[in-house]
Amino acid sequence: MSNTPTSDLTLYFAPRTRSFAALWLLEELGAPYQLESFDFATGRHKQADYLALNPMGKVPLVMDGETPVPETGAMAIYLADRFGDAGLAPAPTANTRAAYLRWMFFASAIMEPAFAQKLFGWEASAATVAWGSFEQMMDVLADGLAEGPWLLGDTFSAADVVVGNNLVFGQMIGIIPTDGPVGEYLARLKAREAFQRAEAIELREGERFPVAAE
Ligand SMILES: N[C@@H](CCC(=O)N[C@@H](CS)C(=O)NCC(=O)O)C(=O)O
Incomplete structure (x- = not known):
């Protein structure tokens, strides 16, 4: 049985930043996602609704439906487990x-x-x-x-x-x-x-x- 769930992913992304990690990972996972791309000059990442999702006011931020997943490392662990069929995360019991x-x-x-x-x-x-x-x-x-x-x-x-x-x-x-x-x-x-x-x-x-x- 597949453990790849249906999903509603959105990546808040700014070019030339650490948000490239999330973009690359989503492409590796083959997970469907929407790209919310913006320029830092707009200050989008410092607006109140964004800060409510990522109080650091930084990218990347991945939304999984209503759930914010900020911080690159946490985002990567979360998504690789969530889309386990892609084989990018060893199982919790694996020796790796x-x-x-x-x-x-x-x-x-x-x-x-x-x-x-x-x-x-x-x-x-x-x-x-x-x-x-x-x-x-x-x-x-x-x-x-x-x-x-x-x-x-x-x-x-x-x-x-x-x-x-x-x-x-x-x-x-x-x-x-x-x-x-x-x-x-x-x-x-x-x-x-x-x-x-x-x-x-x-x-x-x-x-x-x-x-x-x-
Ligand atoms: N600890 C964060 C760091 C993210 C980060 O530093 N992002 C920078 C871009 S490379 C940022 O959003 N800077 C905008 C700001 O702080 O105003 C992570 O790992 O995701």
């Missing part, structure tokens, strides 16, 4: 479930602040801050890819989308190499059909809302 959850949290709890530290040049003791250091994060990620081709070995999962989306951003800002295990992993991710569909949508929406001239 712990590694899957570990990489999901690695993306938001370790990669995100490590990127910010690198970008803004913060001085911090690796033993004290939760994310260690940018270099440690990169080494741990490279080690995690030693078996490959994906984070869970042969099985592609929603964790690859969440970690991969961070890497896309990191490469854009010049802190992620194009070679070595991490760069090669990112090239494999970018070659996926769902990634390329999402990229085409992102480009189309980006043309609707071009970057404002200085």
Whole structure:
């Protein structure tokens, strides 16, 4: 019996932002969704009705009917379980479930602040801050890819989308190499059909809302 439910998904999306992770994941899942695309300049994400759904006033935000699912990691875990037939989430009893959850949290709890530290040049003791250091994060990620081709070995999962989306951003800002295990992993991710569909949508929406001239 299929465990793919009928759904009423809406993605609140702004081009050139972290909302690409949700777009890419929805394309990987093959889940039907409506795209509510807007430009940050409109302030849509700071309006009261939006803040009631995501008090952080950020994208991505996925609505599942009346249920808001903000925060990229939570959204990814939620959707991959909800659309379980797509095979992007190991079952709770699978022996890869712990590694899957570990990489999901690695993306938001370790990669995100490590990127910010690198970008803004913060001085911090690796033993004290939760994310260690940018270099440690990169080494741990490279080690995690030693078996490959994906984070869970042969099985592609929603964790690859969440970690991969961070890497896309990191490469854009010049802190992620194009070679070595991490760069090669990112090239494999970018070659996926769902990634390329999402990229085409992102480009189309980006043309609707071009970057404002200085
Ligand atoms: N913790 C959030 C971060 C999302 C985030 O930082 N989104 C940025 C765009 S990349 C945003 O919406 N910024 C608009 C603002 O804060 O005004 C998540 O993982 O979804």
